[in-house]
Amino acid sequence: MKPTLNRMKSLDIFINSLSVDDYKEIKSSLVEDDTLHVNMLSFDLHIQNLEAVVKRSTIQNDLELLKRYAENKNWNEDIETILLKNSFEALILTDLNRNILWVNDGFSKMTGYSKEYALHKSPSFLQGKETSEEIRIRIKEKLKENKPFKEIIINHRKDNTSYKCELHVFPLKNNNKTTHFLALERQIA
Template identity: 60%
Template sequence: MRNGITKMKSLDIYLNSLSKSKYEEIKPLLVDKNKARINMLSFDLHIQNYHSLLKSSSLQKDIFSLKNIASSFSWESNIESILTKNSFEALILTDIDRNILWVNDGFSKMTGYPKNYAVRKTPSFLQGRSTSAEVRERIRQKLQLGNPFKEVIINHKKDKTEYKCELHIFPLKDKNEVTHFLALEKQIA
């Protein structure tokens, strides 16, 4: 069987290299007696690699955007290190008053809200009746301490569906004074 899989992968690579007209010429040969098509195993490999490249590209875009914003400040935190050492789906950058200044593309994918809708609002617009007042108060207290922290909160997407959101908040400091907050967020089960 292993030899058959190797032949299939080689066939997939060969077929992907053909022009459309050449492929149409040999297409009848690719159907077996039961009229079942041959699986395209190399396509699976391509898709896996594509998703990896896409994720890496997205991370680099987020790093670039935040470094661009950081160039106006003297934050002591290493943005690139924060983003590469922690997992996240969405990023939210706020000022000291928690007004959203920037969100990444992942924010829109996770919440359903357009990026421009979030800007100038506070993250509390994602909260709803299922959001715990106790958790909100704990977050406020932790923000005042000025140290990185994690918390889980119930947020609501644009379509009103609830989701558990793990927040990992990093206070960004200039001369040991908090000037901004960077929230790394991901939906959890």
């Protein structure tokens, strides 16, 4: 019998430690089990869902913070619906003048810039030589329309590498007057 260690149970290990004579002595008392046994360690179950749990937790944290902003600023938009119905890696909250007031952790992961560095800057600091002037102008025009929009732009990380970024921008309104913008961003292929 050639054992495979990763499939051995305690009894298997014990039996393999016996001498041939000792094994012959107990062999008749051993019963073969035809049932399939599945090893289920709590870690096995947890690790399979860890990414989903972390993502839900992150979205929930972002949502709670944005709900506090929404309450304070009396926004009319349903922030929860916006976050749950749209894919994103990074969130950027700006004032009407496009000064960054808040970014989530995903922003730092995607861009390499710290939250502190991004604050009070315009999101245009992510643009660089590969960013199309035509798209820059189109984004400015769409912001003036005060309607949600999507756009794809070439942004640049802190390490100067470029990436294709899908922006989904939502104007946030108080009494039908835009006061802030929320950008949901994700890197696309």
